[in-house]
Amino acid sequence: MVTLTIDGREVRAEEGKVLLEVARDNRIDIPALCQHDSVAAYGACRLCMVEISRKGREKLVASCLYPAEEGLVVKTDSPRVIHVRRTVTELLLARCPDSEVLQDLARKLGIERPRFSLEEGNHKCILCALCTRACEQVVGASAISLANRGTARQMATPFHAFSEACIACGTCAEICPTRAIDINDVGDTRIIVMPNVTMEFKLKQCSVCGSYWAPERQLEHIIRQAGLPDNAFDKCPDCRD
Amino acid sequence: MSEQATRISEKVSAILDKYRHEEGMLVSILQDIQAEYNHLPKDALVEVSRRLGIPLTQVYSVATFFKAFSLTPRGRHSIHVCLGTACHVRGAVRVLDEVERELGIKAGETTADLKYTLERVNCVGACALGPIVIVDDQFSGEMTIDKVKPMLTSYD
Ligand code: SF4
Ligand code: FES
Ligand code: FES
Numbered sequence: 001m002v003t004l005t006i007d008g009r010e011v012r013a014e015e016g017k018v019l020l021e022v023a024r025d026n027r028i029d030i031p032a033l034c035q036h037d038s039v040a041a042y043g044a045c046r047l048c049m050v051e052i053s054r055k056g057r058e059k060l061v062a063s064c065l066y067p068a069e070e071g072l073v074v075k076t077d078s079p080r081v082i083h084v085r086r087t088v089t090e091l092l093l094a095r096c097p098d099s100e101v102l103q104d105l106a107r108k109l110g111i112e113r114p115r116f117s118l119e120e121g122n123h124k125c126i127l128c129a130l131c132t133r134a135c136e137q138v139v140g141a142s143a144i145s146l147a148n149r150g151t152a153r154q155m156a157t158p159f160h161a162f163s164e165a166c167i168a169c170g171t172c173a174e175i176c177p178t179r180a181i182d183i184n185d186v187g188d189t190r191i192i193v194m195p196n197v198t199m200e201f202k203l204k205q206c207s208v209c210g211s212y213w214a215p216e217r218q219l220e221h222i223i224r225q226a227g228l229p230d231n232a233f234d235k236c237p238d239c240r241d
Numbered sequence: 242m243s244e245q246a247t248r249i250s251e252k253v254s255a256i257l258d259k260y261r262h263e264e265g266m267l268v269s270i271l272q273d274i275q276a277e278y279n280h281l282p283k284d285a286l287v288e289v290s291r292r293l294g295i296p297l298t299q300v301y302s303v304a305t306f307f308k309a310f311s312l313t314p315r316g317r318h319s320i321h322v323c324l325g326t327a328c329h330v331r332g333a334v335r336v337l338d339e340v341e342r343e344l345g346i347k348a349g350e351t352t353a354d355l356k357y358t359l360e361r362v363n364c365v366g367a368c369a370l371g372p373i374v375i376v377d378d379q380f381s382g383e384m385t386i387d388k389v390k391p392m393l394t395s396y397d
Contacts, residue, residue: 132298136296136298142296142298142299143296143298144298145296145298145299145301145302146302147301147302147305147306148305148306149305149306149307156301157298158286158297158298158300158301159283159301159312163297163298164297165296165297165298
């Protein structure tokens with residue numbers, strides 16, 4: 001355990017635990033969009049910046065990545081922190097003016113309208129890579145990734161085409177902090193609308209009640225992973241005994 | 242498999258053998274493929290992913306990250322027009338306009354006959370000789386609009 005100071009409060013924390021978590025444990029709220037407990041930290045959104053001082057030097061660090069150290073002095077609401085937090089929010093909102101999540105955050109920070117010109121033809125993706133990390137680290141499918149670089153960077157499937165590795169599980173839509181991915185089940189089809197591609201998947205029909213209850217590819221994936229018999233999912237959960 | 246796909250598959254095989262199927266050599270592998278085809282054919286990338294056992298998304302991310310790689314066929318010759326500060330103030334924009342007009346393409350594009358790919362760069366370290374145009378490895382300094390056409394017709 002180490003002792004550190006956050007916003008003037010002395011707190012104890014496990015050594016190496018990241019500052020964002022330590023703050024949360026102590027009910028100090030730091031906005032963070034690209035952090036999720038189920039995947040490794042990535043430091044993409046830069047909303048969680050805090051100020052630390054060590055040996056009399058102050059600097060800004062991403063709290064989702066910076067580990068707790070003995071004697072560290074952390075500020076989560078200094079003028080400098082508020083300033084970067086607002087600037088980052090303005091930049092993200094300028095990129096994704098349609099995102100309700102960013103609009104709410106901006107309102108909370110007292111931002112009426114970003115200083116920067118708003119991007120057009122807009123989608124809601126902030127390039128945080130939560131979807132791609134979850135697809136790789138949680139689902140094990142690696143069906144999507146971030147492609148290109150610089151201003152052309154985007155979340156994409158290979159060649160913007162149907163991704164053969166996708167099992168249509170919907171984890172990406174679930175984890176996306178700005179709800180940039182839509183999933184709709186229509187009849188026997190699941191339609192996944194991503195920022196740069198739309199994909200359709202067959203849903204499996206229950207042999208008893210006839211309802212379409214899960215994507216065929218997802219069920220095949222589970223059967224492969226768990227070594228279940230081919231007919232393991234012929235019936236939907238409601239019709240199984 | 243189509244005949245072309247078979248040929249690509251054999252080529253990729255040879256390149257992968259050269260790098261002992263090492264995943265860490267992905268960039269070098271893609272460089273060799275780029276050198277062979279002047280771009281990265283989709284079939285080749287799919288093959289690399291399959292043979293190395295790494296996700297296609299990973300290959301695609303790397304292939305689209307570096308400027309040295311292109312997913313569409315590039316011209317036999319590359320033209321780089323420098324638009325760095327020094328070249329800019331000496332009229333590089335007009336030179337670029339002229340090249341674009343002569344070739345009928347914009348910077349970043351390739352001519353339909355696959356002869357030229359046109360690119361803009363920002364300073365190549367020869368500022369005193371600006372405006373600079375580089376065709377393949379050949380540097381031309383003090384470029385003017387008048388020199389553009391003769392330069393372009395000197396290649397085949
Ligand atoms: S789609 Fe959502 S989760 Fe994926 S990179 Fe964009 S904002 Fe992040
Ligand atoms: S939560 Fe730390 S950079 Fe996004
Ligand atoms: S600006 Fe063109 S070579 Fe430096």
